[in-house]
Amino acid sequence: MSEQRDHLPTIMPTSNRPINAGAALDDDTARLDAVAKVTGRARYARDRYEPNALFAAFIRCPFGAATLTGLDEAAAKAVPGVVDVKRTGDEGRYHGEPVGFVVAESKHALRRGLRAVAPKWKRGSVKTTITDDAGPIPATEDDVAEAIANADHVIEAVYSTPVQTHSALETHGVVVDHRGDTATVYASTQGTFSVRDGIGDALGLARSEFEVRCEYVGGGFGAKFGPGKEGMLAAEVARRHERPVYVFCDRAEEHLDTGNRPSSRTHVRVGFAKDGTPLATRVHTWGGVGVARRGGGARIPSQRYDLGSVQKTHEDVQFNAGGPRAMRAPGWPQGAFAEELLLDEIATVAGVDPLALRRRLDGDTARRAMYDLGADLIGWSRRAKTGTQSSVVRRGFGVGTTSWPRIPARAEAEVVVHRDGSVEARTGTQDIGQGQRTAMGVIAATKLGVPLRLVTVMIGRSSYPVGPGSGGSMTLPNTAPAMMAAALDARSKVLEHVARRRGMEANELTIADGYVIRGEERLVGWEDACRGLPDDGVTGRGDGRSGAAHRGEGTSAGVQFVELTVDSETGVIAVERVVAIQACGQVVSRKTAESQIIGGVIQGISYALFEDKLLDRNLGAMVNPNLEMYKIVGSRDMPHIEPVLWTQGQTGVRSLGEPPVVPTAGAIAAAVFNAIGAPVRHLPLTPDKVLAAQEGGAA
Missing domain, CATH: 3.30.365.10 (Aldehyde oxidase/xanthine dehydrogenase, molybdopterin binding domain)
Known part of the structure; x- marks a missing residue:
């Protein structure tokens, strides 16, 4: 059968990364679907152009807040090939919110119909950031306030992270082939069965009367659970016309209305002893949830370090933007960025090595051993004391940790x-x-x-x-x-x-x-x-x-070390090496396990240095809904990444996908601090922020 031919194993012994040799049930087999993917024989949902198919797309609000005052449905329906135009709402609360849809016989007719519908809008006032509507920090509990007041040293700082979009290779979408009493749903999804459970009513069919298929999926980092708006639209139109219907977002729609990692703002006040030991920590976080009501939490404290007596409060803040969805380790990278940089700031004030401080505050046995291995692999002994370098190009080292529970x-x-x-x-x-x-x-x-x-x-x-x-x-x-x-x-x-x-x-x-x-x-x-x-x-x-x-038990612990350089004249950061040590229990496939770690690190680098969803302060519209101006890490920005599979104390198969993305941004921020002597507390770590930190001591 063709599927068997496409999935024949390719055995390619790996000579690099000998540290991982023998760690897995299978060391040398490449991905079974590699041949199908590189030859184009793999058919993704987006590739499904069924005979006699209809194409549908949403009419979307172009502003952060606006009321739809006019829609020329007659003009759109007069376009050859346009089958239907429907208005579904009047209010757009964010750029990209659907207020209707167009159905056509072809993509060309669909595009013409969307132009011909010529919506008219009355703009409203907008809020575009967390700070536009963030509430005050609640009162600090007496015991925490007293411990901070009596500490030898106090650091008070604010850290922030931007909105990050998912930017998967294959955009969100579904193809529904409805045949009256049965249907096939081709979905780009992270949940075969969540699509099945969510789309049945829209199809008008029982679960036994249709099948969801997703043999190949072009990526998904948390936003592709369930049928989504795209699937529900495809199901509705397919049911009405009993024809296949194709609904896929373009790249702009992907940025605007398919979820995101929410922005965060973290206020920390920590009191610590002369040796750097935290005595009490007050944390308040704000999460930017757009028009959603929740989902903006930042996981700080992470529970990986002893931060003394801790009081944590949180507020989700609404503004005119699409709401968040889960994104690879939701809430964890935001918290880790603040926590890891904070620890380096504490260590610098106390005059102690930040790695030694982490060893002292981290009670996890596996991570303590990982610290030793990682320090040796990265060459931590070459690290200069923070704030002592005066050359144009300065070298920095950073470290961060991760963990993940079994779900x-x-x-x-x-x-x-x-x-x-x-x-x-x-x-x-x-x-x-x-x-x-x-x-x-x-x-x-x-x-x-x-x-x-x-x-x-x-x-x-x-x-x-x-x-x-x-x-x-x-x-x-x-x-x-x-x-x-x-x-x-x-x-x-x-x-x-x-x-x-x-x-x-x-x-x-x-x-x-x-x-x-x-x-x-x-x-x-x-x-x-x-x-x-x-x-x-x-x-x-x-x-x-x-x-x-x-079954695996326990958490998947990990430690990452970063080595980078900073050009003190231009502010440009160049990440050179990342050593990523990760436990995941019994490793099944060495190559795919290493790939998961490498992929998480790449995504973490991109989050740290480049990604930022920007909204116009007046219009509320996203100004960079593309992959030209919404920057993600590219091949020339890529460091040498060394994934290390930690196999000590294996207890069956454990989690691996999420934890590698958690510590990277924090470790990079710590390394930048080490290089230039001033913390950059706001992601992404762009050259202007680096230069501002050098001038003002923090940015």
Whole structure:
């Protein structure tokens, strides 16, 4: 079958990063879908142009606040190829909010229809930042206030982070092929089953009457759960016309109305002893949630460091912008940025090494060992004391930490062994680029004891066994135990058939390297053993309960070290090296695990140095809704990233996707502080802010 041909394993031994050799169930296999992706055979939802399809798009508000006063529906309907125009609202509360939609026979007709509708607007007043409507800081509790007042040193500072958009390769969208009494939904989603559960009513169909498919997804960092506005529009139009409907955002819409990592503002007042030990910390955070009501929390304190007696309060602040959605470790990078830079500021005032301070304040045994390894790998001994450099190009070192809990979720899996020896590993969970397809194949092959080339991984369909969404770093920690159990169940059933035919006990037999073995004797090859199976083969099944023995426990700890340079004349920061040490329990696929760490670091660098959603203060409109002016990290900005898979104390498969993005921005900010001697407390760390910090002592 074509899917099997596209997913043949490519074995490429890795000579670099020898520190990770032997850390995984599989060290050398490249992504199973690599060939399909690089040859273009992989079909994403965005590639689905079904015969006789309609195309739909939203009419959107172009201002931060405006009332729709006119819509020329007749002119739009007169455009050849326009099928329908509908007004759905009158008020736009943010740039990009939908107030209607156009349906057409082609993309060209759709664009012409959107122009012809010529909406007229009455602009309203706008608020565009947290500070426009932020409330006062609540009173500090007496014991915290007293401890701070009696401390040897006090630091009071404000840290802020901008809005970050998701900027996935494939934009949000859905294709719905509605055929009256049945439908197929092709979705770019992080949740096969959340789309299924959310779109049924709009389709007018029961769950059993339609299928959601997402075999390939072009990225998703938290904003692609459920059908979304795009899916609901596609379902509504498809149901009405009983034709396929294509709805995908363009890049501007992706920036405007598909969620974001919210902006944050953190006020910290900390009192600490002469040796840098925090005695009490008062934290108040504001989260910029746009028109939403919540979702702007910043995780500070992180609980990774002992900050003494702590009082934390928070306020979500509304203004005229789209609301947030989950984004890779939601709330954690904002908090880590403030916390890590604060610790370096404390260490500098106290005259102690910031790494030594962290060792003292961090009670996690694994991270303490990671500090030692990372310091050696990055060359921490070369670090100059903060504020002592006077050269034009100054070198800085920083460190940050991370952790992530295990989040349980329902997961089931099937492993089908056919009479020809081929194997299908099935899970409805999607692969959004993190390597889920590869991990499932490796697990099935390893636990069965057969070559990976025999395994075809079937994923991303709601007709397959249920699985979690790709979020919260809960995909593999929950699907791996289920797939392990399913593979072992299938293996047991194969051995029962072999034992019965040979007059043996199944517990005498095992399977390894593609052979059925008793003791040291190879009895029969895998393919020959499978010829005696029933016509429909055998099916092994697993779920969270049967796979409980393989479940990871505890948190996924990590430490990152950064080395960079700062040009003190231009303010330009160049990140040179990042050493990212990350625990994740049992590593399944070394290459995809390393890729997850590298990807998190890249996203963290981009957050630290470049990304910023900018709103016009008067119009409330986003001024950079594109990838030209909304800057993300590029290949020339990329440092040498060294992912280190921490395998000590493995306890089954644990979380990996989220934690690597948490500490990067904070570690970079600490390194910049080390280089120039003044903290830059507001992301992104652009040259103007660096120069201002050098002039004024902080920025």
